[in-house]
Amino acid sequence: MAEQSSATEQQQEPERTVPGRQVARRGGGGSAADLLRSDRGTTSLGNAVVTKVAAIAAREIGGVHDLGGGVARAVGGVTGRVGRGTEATRGVSVEVGSKQAAVDLSLVVEYGVSIPEVTEAVRDNVIKRIEGITGLEVTEVNISVNDLYFPGDDTGESRVE
């Protein structure tokens, strides 16, 4: 089930506050998070990295038909056809800090599966993958199920003659 975040913006501290946790924000739009500094150099991650990992992790779970939903899927379909699409990361938004990340996901779930079980499995897998691959701590994964997929939805067949 979707967790409702009570995130509040703080004007003085550039940090995202969630219950019990904080995501330190980067300044200047936050295109990448500096993760590790050493004498041998720094290692940084672009936001696209966390976004893509979250998308891949969500799709790995059985019962997840697609990411996005409604308008996002329609727009995504068009952008995918006209060129540089965002097909792979549609329905995923992330906020990446220096050590933590927060993820928002929109899912289309197959009809008949247990939505609580699927969303919990998605949440667990997204956390496991992001933490394993990027080393960032995932503070929250908010999931909204925007649509259900019925077998036959893609055929476009009319029910009437």
Add this chain to the structure above:
Amino acid sequence: MRVGVPAPSVRVRLAQVALGAALSVDGVAGAGQGNRFAAAVVVDGVPLAGVSVIALPHGIYELGLALIARPVALHALADRVRERVTVAAGVADLGERLGPINIVFEDIADPAMVQVA
């Protein structure tokens, strides 16, 4: 009098050696755009994508590598890239010129795309 193509500078050689070494590391899927870098390395009028080399004092160069990775542990991958680049620079007799190696992972290669490719 023989007129030849001038030898590439240390900066260009370092960029080429480092990029080649980085792309050969298992887990690296390709070079990124390097848009975050302040300076690009241009060879024959063409910018080398994904690499930046900036001179530091004492003849040392700071290296920036923008990479697209496969979905693997990125910290460990960054360490492997640094090791490979360091070795390659040594082989090319550029080891003394190599300073910090800053690595930016710009994106992850989608496994589905990789399989198709």
